[in-house]
Amino acid sequence: MTQACAAAPAGRTSGHLTPQLVEWLDAHADAIDTGECDPGAVLPPLVEAGVFRWGVPAQWDGHDGTDIGDAIEAVAELGYYSMACAFVAWGHRVFIEYVLHSPNRELAQRWLPALMAGRVAGASALSNAMKFLGGIESLQITATQDGAGWRLDGAMPWVTNLRPQGFVVAAAVRAPDGRVAVVALPHDVPGLERSADLPLIGLQSSNTAAISLTATPAGADCLLHEDARAYLPGLRPSFVGIQCSLAIGLARRSLDEARRAAGRGNAPKGILAAPLEDLSARTAALADELVQGVRSGRLRQTPAALFKLRIELADAAAQAVQLELQAAGGAAYLRGRQPGFARRLRELAFVPIVTPSLVQLRAELARHEGTF
Incomplete structure (x- = not known):
């Protein structure tokens, strides 16, 4: 049975984590790992403590003068206390990175404020694409033409930070013309189905689940990049x-x-x-x-x-x-x-x-x- 984990107050330290967040992590690390902590309570304290501001431009409420190295260190500091929290942070932060580097600036305007404020959780299902680029695995999602847009079919068997309160997930798809594109799909798009949380032996409060897509519509507004090989x-x-x-x-x-x-x-x-x-x-x-x-x-x-x-x-x-x-x-x-x-x-x-x-x-x- 899950329990509500009290929120950690925000603040700033000389490192990458606040003392309030460290106290919260120490108190809840075991419960987050075993699933005794409400998974929905994991992301908000990280957002409130500014974990995702490292390496993000100031125009998007980031810490000015910091870079991706600071983001790596911030997540490593989380991992010192809780790998489940670090895993959640990885999914959210890399999704922010995808949006920061997308040429689709309308998509960035739509999602970055919500991601930085924690109103929506960012989830990365691009491990399949990274393995595909290395010749390790075939793509698991295909697109068929549907007027000016596409219909997507396929699966994402293991994705973290699929927060039921709202998420957006990045996925690679094989387009009708054979190229590989990268899209951002919100949790409530038709045809997207989230499974129950996977029965992991640990990291249980990480909102890790599978996604299936059945004739899911995707238009230009959800395109992170039209060419995954370049992106x-x-x-x-x-x-x-x-x-x-x-x-x-x-x-x-x-x-x-x-x-x-x-x-x-x-x-x-x-x-x-x-x-x-x-x-x-x-x-x-x-x-x-x-x-x-x-x-x-x-x-x-x-x-x-x-x-x-x-x-x-x-x-x-x-x-x-x-x-x-x-x-x-x-x-x-x-x-x-x-x-x-x-x-x-x-x-x-x-x-x-x-x-x-x-x-x-x-x-x-x-x-x-x-x-x-």
Whole structure:
């Protein structure tokens, strides 16, 4: 049975999260993961605390002078406390990025104010398109001509932040002329059906569900871009970069918890000091390489390097959780003795499978011998 999670007051700190939001996250992280928190209560505190203002131009109520690197760091800081919240934030923030870079300025005028205010949730169903561009998967939505517009048929099997109170979802479709376009579909468009929330083992209050489309109308007013091949490669560093924030946040938290556990004498004195120091330095270096590579545009030109970073950060998160377990010892296997550890184990299980999955990325990298 879900419970209403009290809203977190807004404010501003020297980091990317407010102290009020951190307090709220600490209080509700386990409930959000297990679904005991009303999923509809997750997005509003993030909006109120300004999480989505990082890297957004001031004209759209963003933090002036910040960039996509700040957005990556903000979501990583969320992931330190709750991967479910970070996952919701990823979906909402990358949708904002899609709209910011869309040539359809009427669409931007229509959706950006609502997205920034949290009146509507942004959802990204473009993992299929990103995999399609890499030759990993075929497109799952097709369009047929219907007068001046299209009718869409297909499915989006796994989409997060599908807030029942109102959402808009980005999807790639194969147009009647064979090109691939990207559209933004509101929750109440005819023919769009949202499933019940998927029965996940964690991240349950993330409004993650499936969508089916049956003769769904789509006109020029919902077109994010008419050519996904021209549009999506430029967005891929933001898409994958913010996705990497989930692993960064988890690795940082488990490393900190491992230090605390080792300090309590749960492991022989000093035995984990070197591994903790080495992994902390490696995680910091990988996170910095990611942020700087996205900021500079280098990772747009070298997507293989971007995907390798995703794999290495996932490996770092896995090692960090294992170090936490080793440092805490048997206490980690007892309820309440190592708070949050069971949640972090479930969170870790999600890192390799968020699409494109690590298996898919490794297979594609091997097929192309390190290049895309």
